Amino acid sequence: MNVPRFFLPVLVIAALFGGYALRTSFTQPTAQASFGGEGSETLVCTVEGLKCKGTAGFFMKLYEGRPGIASIETFATEHRAVFTYDPSLVTPSDIRAIMEAPIPLRDGREVQVFRCAEMD
C-alpha cells in the first residue's frame, strides 16, 4: 500500500505528543521515605532546587526526626514533593520553613538550596 509522504511527519508528531500524554501512566517517585507516625493531611509543594535523586535524598534528610511528618514522596523531574503529615504537630508553613532554611557551608557561608514555589 502506498503511503503519502506527509504521513511520516504526522506519525512522528503523533508519537511525540502520544509519548508526552502517556507520561502520567508511569508516575513513580524519584525517592520516598516514611518516618513512622500517622499522617492525616497531604501537602503538595513545587520545590525549586529539587532536580535529581541526589537533591531528593538531601531534601528528605531535612525532615528526618521532625515531629508530625509521616512520609515524603519526591518527583524530581516535576520538582514536586508530597508530604503526609499530622496537622496537630506540624503546619504547612513549618514544612515550608524547614525546606527554605539556609544551610551552613563548611566555609561558614549559608545558602538556600530549596524554595517552595507553590503549595497545594
Next chain:
Amino acid sequence: MKTRVLRYALLGAVLVSVIYLALGFGSRSFEAYCPFGGMEALWGLFQTREFTCALGPLNLSMFLAVLGLAFVAKKAFCGWACPIGFLSELAARLGGLFRKGARRPGPRLNERLKLLRYAALVVSLYFTYRLGELVLRGFDPFYIIFSGFGHGTLGWITYATLGVLVLGSLAVPMFFCRYLCPLGATLDPFSRLGFVKIVRNRELCTACGDCGAACPHDIRPQEMDAVRSRDCTNCLECVDACPEKGSLTLRATL
C-alpha cells in the same frame, strides 16, 4: 515540494523547543524528554520502583513512543525529530559530505564501526544501572550541548569528546548516529521490522545510483527491492534525489 523542507521544519521546531527548555523556560529540564533516559531508567524501576538520578516518567513514555514509532516507520524519530541527528546532518552538509563523489568509509569498515554503537549501549547501561547515576553525561552530546557543559561534565575530557564528535561529523555523515548512538542501537531490531519503508520499482529504475549517493547512511536503494536496513531513517532523501518519478515510493509492506 522537497521533503527536506518539511523535515527540516519539524527538526527545527524540535531543536527550538529543546533550546527553549535548556534556557530554563518550561516546567521541566530538556533532559526529561530524552527517550534514551527511559531505557536507562528501566533497571532502577525494576529494582526499587523509583527513577534513577534526574530521570522521570516522561523519559519512559517518550522511550516507548519512539520504540512504537520505529516498529511502524523505522528510525523516523532519528530522521524527523532528533536534535542531535539534525545537528549531525547540518554538519555533514557543511562538510559537503552529501556531494556526489564525496569520500565515505568503505562498506566493510562502515559495518564494523557500526558495532561501536552496541558497545556504547552496553557501557552506558552498565554504568547507569551499576551506579544508579547518569555518570556518562560528560560523553553525551545531547547533554553536553544543551546543558552548556553543565553539572556532571568532565572538563577537558568532555571538550575532547565534543571535539572528536564535531570533527567526525564533518568527515563522515551522521558520525554519532552511525557509530556511537546508544538509542540508535536500541531501536535497531524494531527498525528492522518497521513496515513503512522505501520500495523500488525495478521497471522504472535505471540504476543511476543517485539515491545511494544522497543517503546519509550510505544505504544503496538501487540494489534493493525494499529498504529493510535497520539504519534507514525514512528521511526520503533518496526519493527526492531519484530522477525517475515513481521508481522509489514510500509503502506499508512487510
